[in-house]
Amino acid sequence: xxxxxxxxxLISSSLIAKEYIVDQKNKTFIPGVLNVKVGDTITFTNSxxxxxxxxxxxxxxxxxxGMQKKGVRKSVKIKKAGKFEIRCAIHPHMLIxxxxxxx
Amino acid sequence: MQLFLLLFFxxxxxxxxxxxxxxxxxxxxxxxxxxxxxxxxxxVKPRKLSLTxxxxxxxxxxxxxxxxxxxxxxxxxxxxxxxxxxxxxHSVTDYISKTFNPNIEKKIAKxxxxxxxxxxxxxxxxxxxxxxxxKKTCAxxxxxxxxxxxxxxxxxxxxKTFIYPYNLTRTLLDEEQIFLYAKxxxxxxxxxxxxxQSWSSxxxxxxxxxxxxxxxxxxxxxx
Numbered sequence: 001x002x003x004x005x006x007x008x009x010l011i012s013s014s015l016i017a018k019e020y021i022v023d024q025k026n027k028t029f030i031p032g033v034l035n036v037k038v039g040d041t042i043t044f045t046n047s048x049x050x051x052x053x054x055x056x057x058x059x060x061x062x063x064x065x066g067m068q069k070k071g072v073r074k075s076v077k078i079k080k081a082g083k084f085e086i087r088c089a090i091h092p093h094m095l096i097x098x099x100x101x102x103x
Numbered sequence: 104m105q106l107f108l109l110l111f112f113x114x115x116x117x118x119x120x121x122x123x124x125x126x127x128x129x130x131x132x133x134x135x136x137x138x139x140x141x142x143x144x145x146x147v148k149p150r151k152l153s154l155t156x157x158x159x160x161x162x163x164x165x166x167x168x169x170x171x172x173x174x175x176x177x178x179x180x181x182x183x184x185x186x187x188x189x190x191x192x193h194s195v196t197d198y199i200s201k202t203f204n205p206n207i208e209k210k211i212a213k214x215x216x217x218x219x220x221x222x223x224x225x226x227x228x229x230x231x232x233x234x235x236x237x238k239k240t241c242a243x244x245x246x247x248x249x250x251x252x253x254x255x256x257x258x259x260x261x262x263k264t265f266i267y268p269y270n271l272t273r274t275l276l277d278e279e280q281i282f283l284y285a286k287x288x289x290x291x292x293x294x295x296x297x298x299x300q301s302w303s304s305x306x307x308x309x310x311x312x313x314x315x316x317x318x319x320x321x322x323x324x325x326x
Contacts, residue, residue, distance in 0.1 A: 050264040051255055053243065067243065067254050070262055089240045090255065092305035 019043055019075075022096060024052045024068070024088070029096045036078050036100050042086075043075040044068060052091070058084030061100070121198030124191055128183065129199075137203035139295065147179050152203040154293030156211070156284060159200040161275050166192050173325075174274045176251065176267035214283055219308035229309075233317025236310055240302075241318075244268040249322035266298055272324040282308075282315035 017039040023030045025047040034042065044054050046068050055064035060080030068074055078100045088094035126135070134140050137152035157165065165173055167189070169182030183192060200207070221229065238247065246253040249271035259266040276284060284292055286308070288301030302311060 049262050050266075051258045051262070055239075067258060069258055087305065090243050092240075092300055092302045 017041060017077075021045060022054075023047050024054075024094070027088075027091045027094060029054075029086070029088070029094050032096055034096055034098045036098060037103050038078050038081055038100055039103060040078050040100075041075050042078065043073055045073050046070050052094070053089040054086050054096075055089055056084055056086045056098075058082065064089075120191065121194035121196075122202075124187065124195040125198050128186070129195070132180075137199065148295040149180070151293035151295070152199055154291070155204055156207070156276070156280050156292040157204075158207060159196055162196040162199055163192055164275055166196055172273070174251070174270035174272070176270075211279060211283065214287075215279055218282075218286070218312070221309055221312060225309050225313075229313035229316045230320060232310060233313035233315070234321070236306065236314045237317050237322075240305075241271075241314065244298075245271050248272065249318065268298070271318055271322045274318075274323060275325070278315045278319040281318050282312050285311050285314060 018037070019041045020034055020036060021043050022034070023045045027048065036042065044052075044065060046052050047070070049070055051070070052068045053065060054068070054074075054076075056062060058080075060082070061078060061084060063076045065074040065076065078098075081100050081102045083097070083099050086096040086098060132139065132147055132149040133152050139149045139151050155162070165180065166187075167182065167184045169178050170180035171178040172182065187195070237249075241249075242253065243255050244253055244266060245251055245268045246256075251268050251270040253268075256266055256268065274281070284299070286301065286303050288297070289299035290297055291301065306314075
C-alpha cells in the first residue's frame with residue numbers, strides 16, 4: 001500500500017506544473033535560458049528601477065505582458081512545445097531562449 | 104587671378120567667422136574639439152559633433168530653431184535665430200561640418216550601400232511590416248502617434264529614470280537617417296545616453312528600413 005501511495009505521489013508530482021521565476025535586472029533576463037514543460041508557468045519580476053516588458057510571437061505561445069513596472073509580477077503559461085524566444089519590446093538586447101517540451 | 108584671390112579671401116573670412124562664433128557660442132557645451140568633453144558635458148549631455156548623423160543643412164535648421172522645435176524634449180540646445188543672422192548660422196554650421204564631421208555624406212552612403220537591399224516584394228510590404236514593428240516596439244517609448252507621449256514615458260517620471268524620447272512627428276532626419284539611427288543606436292551617433300539603443304540585434308535591415316519608411320510616411324508631420 002505504501003509503495004502504491006509513493007508511486008502515486010511521484011507520478012502526480014511529475015504532473016504538477018512548475019513555476020519558473022525570471023527576473024529583469026540590469027536590462028537582462030535572469031535566467032536567459034529556460035527548459036520548461038507545457039503547462040508550466042513563467043513569472044516575470046522586475047528588479048530594475050525602469051519599466052520592462054516580455055513578449056513572444058511564437059505561434060501557439062503568443063503573449064505580451066505589456067509594460068511591467070518595478071516590483072510588479074506577471075505570469076504566463078506555456079501552451080505548446082517547441083523552441084522560441086521571449087524578448088523585451090523596450091530593450092532590444094534582452095532575450096530568453098526557451099525550450100518547451102510535452103509533459 | 105584677382106577674382107580667385109578675392110573669392111579665397113572671402114571664403115577664409117566666412118570660415119573664420121564660423122570658427123569665431125563656434126568658440127563664443129558653442130564651446131561651453133560642445134567643447135573645442137566637438138566631442139563634448141568638457142566640464143558641462145556631464146550636466147547637459149550635448150551631442151558629440153564629431154559623430155553626429157546630421158547633414159550640414161540639418162545642423163543649420165537645429166541651430167536656427169533649436170532642438171525642441173525638431174522633436175527633442177528639452178530646449179537645452181536653444182534656438183539661435185534671435186542671436187545670430189542666417190548668414191552667421193550658416194557660417195558656424197559650415198565650420199562645424201567641415202571641422203568635425205566632414206565625411207558624413209560618404210559615411211551615410213557607405214552604410215546604406217553595405218546594408219541589406221529590399222526586394223520588390225519587401226518594398227511593397229514595408230508599410231505594413233513597418234507599422235507592425237513600430238506599434239510593437241517603437242510606440243512603447245515614442246507613443247503610438249510618435250509624439251513622445253507614452254505610458255513608458257509617464258512611468259519613467261514616476262520611477263525617476265526619466266526617459267525623454269524624441270517626438271518623431273517633428274524629426275528632421277530623413278528615411279535613410281532614421282534607419283541608420285535605429286540600426287546603430289544613439290551612442291554611435293554621438294549621444295551620451297544609451298536610451299535609444301541599437302536595434303540591429305533584434306531586427307534585420309529589411310525590418311528596420313520598413314520602420315523608417317513607416318515613420319517617414321505616416322508619423323512625420325514636418326517636411
